[in-house]
Amino acid sequence: xxxxxxxxxxxxxxxxxxxxxxxxxxxxxxxxxxxxxxxxxxxxxxxxxxxxxxxxxxxxxxxxxxxxxxxxxxxxxxxxxxxxxxxxxxxxxxxxxxxxxxxxxxxxxxxxxxxxxxxxxxxxxxxxxxxxxxxxxxxxxxxxxxxxxxxxxxxxxxxxxxxxxxxxxxxxxxxxxxxxxxxxxxxxxxxxxxxxxxxxxxxxxxxxxxxxxxxxxxxxxxxxxxxxxxxxxxxxxxxxxxxxxxxxxxxxxxxxxxxxxxxxxxxxxxxxxxxxxxxxxxxxxxxxxxxxxxxxxxxxxxxxxxxxxxxxxxxxxxxxxxxxxxx
Numbered sequence: 001x002x003x004x005x006x007x008x009x010x011x012x013x014x015x016x017x018x019x020x021x022x023x024x025x026x027x028x029x030x031x032x033x034x035x036x037x038x039x040x041x042x043x044x045x046x047x048x049x050x051x052x053x054x055x056x057x058x059x060x061x062x063x064x065x066x067x068x069x070x071x072x073x074x075x076x077x078x079x080x081x082x083x084x085x086x087x088x089x090x091x092x093x094x095x096x097x098x099x100x101x102x103x104x105x106x107x108x109x110x111x112x113x114x115x116x117x118x119x120x121x122x123x124x125x126x127x128x129x130x131x132x133x134x135x136x137x138x139x140x141x142x143x144x145x146x147x148x149x150x151x152x153x154x155x156x157x158x159x160x161x162x163x164x165x166x167x168x169x170x171x172x173x174x175x176x177x178x179x180x181x182x183x184x185x186x187x188x189x190x191x192x193x194x195x196x197x198x199x200x201x202x203x204x205x206x207x208x209x210x211x212x213x214x215x216x217x218x219x220x221x222x223x224x225x226x227x228x229x230x231x232x233x234x235x236x237x238x239x240x241x242x243x244x245x246x247x248x249x250x251x252x253x254x255x256x257x258x259x260x261x262x263x264x265x266x267x268x269x270x271x272x273x274x275x276x277x278x279x280x281x282x283x284x285x286x287x288x289x290x291x292x293x294x295x296x297x298x299x300x301x302x303x304x305x306x307x308x309x310x311x312x313x314x315x316x317x318x319x320x321x322x323x324x325x326x327x
Contacts, residue, residue: 015094016101018081024106027067030080031058033103034087041256043264046071048086053220054264057257059210070210072261075187077210127206129190131183132164140180143195147307148315149235156217157235158185165192165204172204184231186211186248191231207248209255214238214245218265224326225266227254227286229273232307240319244272253282259290270295270326274304295325 021030032038035047038058046056048071055073060066070077076086085096100106136151140161144154154160162183163175173192175181184191184205191205191213207213214234218225226237226244237244245262247254254262262269271286271294273279280296287294301321303309309318 016097016106018097021097021100021104021106025104027080030100030104031067031069031083034084040067041260043072043257043260046073048076048083055261057260059255059257070257072210072212072215072258075189075211075216077208128168129192129204129206130166130169131160131162131190131192132166133160133183134163134175136161139177140182143180146311147232147236148239148310148318149232150239153235153238156238157214157231159183159231159235160185162192167204184213186213186231187216191248203249205249209248209252210258211248212245212254212258213248214243215258218243218245221265223267225262225269226326227262227269227271227273227292229279229282229305230307233272233305236307236310236318237322239315240322250274250278253286263290272296272306272325275299276304279304297321297325 028040035044038044040058040060043054043057045051045054048056051073053073056069056071058067058069061068066079068077068079069083081093081096081100084090084100085093088096088099090096090099136154141151144150160183161175162181164171165173165181165183173181173194179194179196182193182195184193186207189205189207189211191207192203194202213231217238222243224242226242228234228237228244228246229250230246234244234246243266245254269290269292271283271292273283273294273296275296283294283296286292297303297305297309298321301309301313303312306318306322309321313321
C-alpha cells in the first residue's frame with residue numbers, strides 16, 4: 001500500500017540555504033574565500049568596484065553579532081551573502097548560495113524531512129521608509145534661514161520638505177500647516193524630522209550606525225573635520241566653510257570603521273557636541289578613544305549647539321565665537 005508517511009520521512013534533496021553554509025563555515029571564512037585574509041574594522045579598497053580611495057570594511061554588527069560589510073563611499077551595506085552576490089554579479093540569492101557551496105566544496109545537502117519540518121521560516125522584516133516630497137514654501141525657508149541654512153545647502157545635503165511619510169508602504173504622517181515635515185536622505189536611508197513636535201513624534205528613521213550624516217558631502221581629504229551631533233549642525237558648519245559629520249542619531253557614536261577612514265583623510269579632527277550631560281559624555285568618550293580635542297559652547301551664551309547659537313546670537317557672532325573655540 002502507498003504510505004504517505006514513508007514519502008514524507010524519506011531523504012529528499014533540498015536547495016542549499018544560508019544556515020547550511022554557516023553550519024560548516026564562518027562568515028569570516030566566506031568573506032576570506034573571495035577577498036583573502038583581512039582584519040575586521042580595517043579599511044580596504046572595495047573588491048566590488050573601482051576604488052582609488054580605500055572605503056570598504058567589514059565590521060561586527062552591534063545588534064546581531066554577525067559580520068557585515070560597508071562601502072563608506074556609496075553607503076552599500078549587507079551580510080556576506082549579499083556581498084558574494086555583488087562580488088560575483090549573481091542574479092539571484094539561490095544562484096549565489098549554490099555558487100558559494102560549490103566554491104567551498106560543500107556538496108548539496110540531503111536531509112530527512114518529516115511533516116512537522118515542512119513549514120516556512122519567518123524572516124525579520126526590514127524597515128522601509130518612503131516619502132512624498134513637496135516644494136519649499138516661505139515657512140520652510142524662514143525656518144531653515146533662522147539657523148543660517150540656505151536653500152542651496154538643503155539641496156547639497158538632500159534635505160526636503162515632505163507631504164507624506166510612509167512606513168513599509170503605510171502612511172504614518174501627513175503634512176499639516178502648523179507641523180511641517182522634512183526628510184534627510186542619508187545614502188539610501190531616510191530620517192524624518194518634525195521640528196515643532198516633541199518626544200517620539202519628532203523623529204523617525206531607518207538609519208543604521210554606519211549611515212553617517214554629512215559623510216557623502218566630504219572631500220577626499222582636507223585639514224580639518226568637525227564631528228558634531230546633528231545634520232542641522234553639520235549644515236550650519238558647512239555654511240561657515242567647515243567640513244562636518246554627525247552620527248546617525250544623537251544617542252549613537254561614530255563606529256571604529258568610520259573613524260579609521262576619517263582619521264586617514266583629515267589632518268585634524270575636533271569633536272563638537274552639545275553642552276549638556278549626554279553631549280559632553282559622548283564627546284569625551286570619543287575624544288579619549290581617538291585622542292581628539294573636544295570643544296563646547298561656553299555656558300554663558302545659554303545655548304547648547306551651533307545652530308541655536310546662530311538663531312539666538314546671529315550668524316556673524318556665532319561664526320566669530322566658533323572660530324575662537326577651534327583656534
